[in-house]
Amino acid sequence: MSAEASDAVRPKTVHPLFVRVTHWINAVAIFVMILSGWRIYNASPLFGFEFPAGFTLGGWLAGAIAWHFAAMWLLILNGLAYLAYGLLSGHFRRSFLPISGRGLWRDLALARQGRLDHAPGRYNAVQRLAYIGVILAAFVVVLSGFAIWKPVQLQELTALLGGYEAARRWHFFAMAAIVAFLILHISLALSVKGILSPMVTGRAEPSR
Secondary structure, three states: OOHHHHHHHOOEEOOOHHHHHHHHHHHHHHHHHHHHHHHHHHHOOOOOOOOOHHHOOOOOHHHHHHHHHHHHHHHHHHHHHHHHHHHHHOHHHHHHOOOOHHHHHHHHHHHHOOOOOOOOOOOOHHHHHHHHHHHHHHHHHHHHHHHHHOOOOOHHHHHHOOOHHHHHHHHHHHHHHHHHHHHHHHHHHHHOOOOOOHHHHOEEOOOO
16 A cells, blocks of 8 residues: 555544643533523523523532632633634634635535535534634623623623623623534534544544
8 A cells, every 4th residue: 555545544633632622621611601500590580481400500509609610710711721722823723714705605505405514623614603603602701700790890891791780691692602502513523423533532534
């Protein structure tokens, strides 16, 4: 077998170790924050519903707050490390850019037809937009969370978000956007062959 043929059948690295580690830490932190956040929400609902107690974390308000803050600092520190790596290494530029209106429209049409490509390590326009969107939602959820936590000390931030109650709504809808992303993300990881394993091993089998 020639060297070229050997390379063609050899698994290739699609997710560097740093990306994989920060991805899974973020996953744990976000799930803890969502489930504990739902328990905190139930203590003072914004809307006319509550989340089922079985889908919350913390058991009671103080316990949920303790889980929420622990996960918050983990998310912030790990998220900052991921952002620094993504910007300095060029990972964001290579993976998430560019996004063109024409490419997005084309990939949306393909998604409706069930023909959208989901190759490991290569993101289509819909995925790129979704990843950028969830990063922005994470920024909003952190900033609004600080505004809710320290509305007096961070009164400029709270005012920028429209006040305490408005900050709670920003926090809720940013959380909802993250949950929507997770539903789509997990559905693809479980239903499309070859998507999940590279995020564990870092390597994907080459297409044949």
